[in-house]
Amino acid sequence: MAALAARGTAALPARLRPLWALPARRALAADAGEGKAAQPKPAFTDEAVQTLLYKMTGLDLHKVFRPEKKGLKPPHYKLMTEAQLAEATRKAIEEAKTKLIMPPVLNEREPIDDVLAEDKVLEGTETAKYVFTDLSYSIPHRERFIVVREPNGVLRKATWEERDRMIQIFFPKEGRRVIPPALFKDENLGTVFQQDRHEDLLNMCIAQFEPDSPDYIRVHHRTYEDIEKRGKHDLLRSTRHFGGMVWYLLSRRKADGLLIDMINRDLLDDATSLITLYHMLHPECQSAKEAKEQKLQGVDLIKVFVKTESQREGYIQLALQAYEEAMATSSAS
Amino acid sequence: ALSAGSRLLRGRGGHVVIRFALGGCTNRPFFRIVAANSRRARDGKYLEQLGCLDPLPNAHGEKVAGLNLERLRYWLGCGAQLSRPAEKLLGRLGGAGMDGGGRAGLGAALTASHRAGLAGFLPLHPMTVTGAERLRRRRQREQQPEAAPADGSAEPGTDS
16 A cells, blocks of 8 residues: 555656656747647647646645655654744745646557568577667667567567566666556556545556556546546645646546536636636637637636536536625625 | 786787676576676676676567667777677677667678668678578478378378
8 A cells, every 4th residue: 555655656756857858849849830829729738738737736735745654753843933934835835846747648659660670581590589678878768779589580679568668677767567567457447446546546657657658548548537427526636647637628528527626615716727728728619719709707707618518507507606605605794 | 906817817819709698597597798808707707798688588478688789889899709699699680680870880881781781780690591591401301201201101001
């Protein structure tokens, strides 16, 4: 149990930064090339999108720094003045921000099948295939040469799975296994979901797989679907997976559950940023056009969205009413 | 510090070789591809380890080999020789099969022949080709005698 959480949080920001660099640079270049407002489809890495997602993620210090199951140590008490406490809180917020850096959302990678040579002479001489890995130290793992010589004499580049395995054998990374654990198979995911350990599962998934591997994408999508089905959006709030979840749901126009959850928790600002993001992603929908024409703000934006785009209109209207009544009573009293 | 090994290294001769050093346990070999002085023991002190080879297939049916091409290129540039099995691996199994461009410095006509000879790190060893031919011929010969006695035993059977 402890191993699950501990494995996931190992070695994070240092690893993510170089990986981030590639897609971010490409996205920024694309931005600069095509112009800002006219871009047909905003990417996950756009600054505007990222600010909105970051605002929605929230910053609950108690959840981010919730005690992980590590070794038992007696609690550490410090005596501080008000100024020192403010300073410590500020530092904690900085640390929390690094912990909340969102992992990249990439498309699935293309399978490799590139034959380098065919030597019919070698057919029948060997019984097993040879996998050669280039162990030169200063090459990035993506550019490393890993080739396979089959028993029929064909020399081909290794598939992505073979590549990941070999790189893990020779350059082991903490938290990653050579053969992915059985936890990530579809039949076992259900057990994890029943125990409400979506966040731990996603942390483990980030440690184990590359962001553009089909397994990573499959596990993430399965998790988001389950959260949406059971309405447990709060499990991921104030974690770094929240942005990815919002992006997934909005791309598939399933913003209703999330909206209801936000209104029930009185997070109206988050709700408005959610709708704004929806309009950025789907600018051709009716509520987006109306919002742009009338330049709506705040609750009106939500109302327009509810009237035109949502499937669960009734629920959202009820939630909005409850919220407005609560606001009225609190301001009255 | 001077030790028994240095007696070997005085005098004349001795050159750098890239060869396999055997390790592992009983019935479980494991080779390290190593650059060493030719007069050292097979598993003794070496100059640098350049990779490894696991001759037994793993759970996925592959024999895993790692090669530090950068350092290999350095030692070959310093004039290291290759042992027979090392030649077979590097030259033969297309070795790393990657570095056709890197080996261009050693003179062979790289530009035209991408696939043919320089498919691998080095060209195929001639003994590899010869060995493959011999194996094929031996298998054929094994099949023919089986066919001949089978015919021989079938005829008396049909006769009688």
